[in-house]
Amino acid sequence: MHFPPWTSVDDAARLLRDGLVVAIPTETVYGLAGNAYEPKALAQIFAIKERPTFDPLIVHICEISQLADVTENIPEAAYALAKAYWPGPMTMILPKKDCIPDLCTSGLPSVAVRFPSHPVAQEIIRKALVPLAAPSANLFKHVSPTTAEHVAAQLADRGLAGIVDGGPCNVGVESTIVSLVGEPTVLRPGAVTPEMIAAVVGNVKVKESTSKPGQPMAAPGQCDTHYRPQVPLFYGKLPAEFKLPERCVRIAFGDTPGVIPATLNLSETGDMLEATAKLYAYMHDLDDPRYDLILVDQIPNVGVGMALNDRLKRASIKV
Numbered sequence: 001m002h003f004p005p006w007t008s009v010d011d012a013a014r015l016l017r018d019g020l021v022v023a024i025p026t027e028t029v030y031g032l033a034g035n036a037y038e039p040k041a042l043a044q045i046f047a048i049k050e051r052p053t054f055d056p057l058i059v060h061i062c063e064i065s066q067l068a069d070v071t072e073n074i075p076e077a078a079y080a081l082a083k084a085y086w087p088g089p090m091t092m093i094l095p096k097k098d099c100i101p102d103l104c105t106s107g108l109p110s111v112a113v114r115f116p117s118h119p120v121a122q123e124i125i126r127k128a129l130v131p132l133a134a135p136s137a138n139l140f141k142h143v144s145p146t147t148a149e150h151v152a153a154q155l156a157d158r159g160l161a162g163i164v165d166g167g168p169c170n171v172g173v174e175s176t177i178v179s180l181v182g183e184p185t186v187l188r189p190g191a192v193t194p195e196m197i198a199a200v201v202g203n204v205k206v207k208e209s210t211s212k213p214g215q216p217m218a219a220p221g222q223c224d225t226h227y228r229p230q231v232p233l234f235y236g237k238l239p240a241e242f243k244l245p246e247r248c249v250r251i252a253f254g255d256t257p258g259v260i261p262a263t264l265n266l267s268e269t270g271d272m273l274e275a276t277a278k279l280y281a282y283m284h285d286l287d288d289p290r291y292d293l294i295l296v297d298q299i300p301n302v303g304v305g306m307a308l309n310d311r312l313k314r315a316s317i318k319v
């Protein structure tokens, strides 16, 4: 096998039908995909990522009608949301059907389902002929990959059968997760904002997203240390007494002056969507042992900015 194992769409679909694991592009981040009905493939996904099996996987489908293949007791609100935001960066939690193995849901009676908008992802799911379970294609707790190169750098030699290069992800942050088991509740903020969900289903609750270190997670995948680069990152306004290390870099947002000049800028014009698409790539670029500290400017905590604040707060060291 060649490293990295670059793969065509048709080969990826064949490998997935054979029960192997392949990294695929989606509009949010790259996914590490396997047959959602096949426990062996799911086990391999957890093993490659070193992800604990108490952190459930999202199942990816390629048309709305497939939702009924994997979930049951689907409320009208789910179809209304699907019609409004699928295909796209929104995952819905619904009661699972028996065909979904417990390993996929970490034993939960519900399953997370998403219909991605990336045409390459859709083509792979269609040709694989089964729904694909796919968490982000990175090692557990590392920054999610938004290019095929990020995937190759972390996972190429860890036993995955292929990587499909679909270019940089244009959303760039993990999907919004909304639970429709009980009252609609946003469990993880993303590009589909609570306001957008409320516009379709009326009311939506937003779950307090961070767990405290050392305490059990309120919901899987909500560890406080998720998304952390190797180089310490500080998000927000530095306390006045903080002494900057020598080799410091700064990810700026808009034209606000910082304590050091901007190394990279998420969006000169303060465009939140542009910033979202760039954030993880910048975190990857600056996660280099040449640096001692990555500073990131404060981003307004509104709309998609809520997703950025959620991820950056988890990535940040506490001072």
Ligand code: AMP
Residues within 6 Å of the ligand: 055, 056, 057, 058, 093, 105, 108, 110, 111, 112, 134, 135, 136, 174, 175, 177, 187, 219, 220, 221, 222
């Ligand atoms: P990732 O695949 O890395 O984007 O993460 C998927 C996340 O979806 C998990 O870490 C959980 O937070 C969430 N999730 C998946 N399935 C469920 C479920 N059945 N109930 C609640 N949250 C879920």
Ligand code: MG
Residues within 6 Å of the ligand: 135, 136, 144
């Ligand atoms: Mg992830």
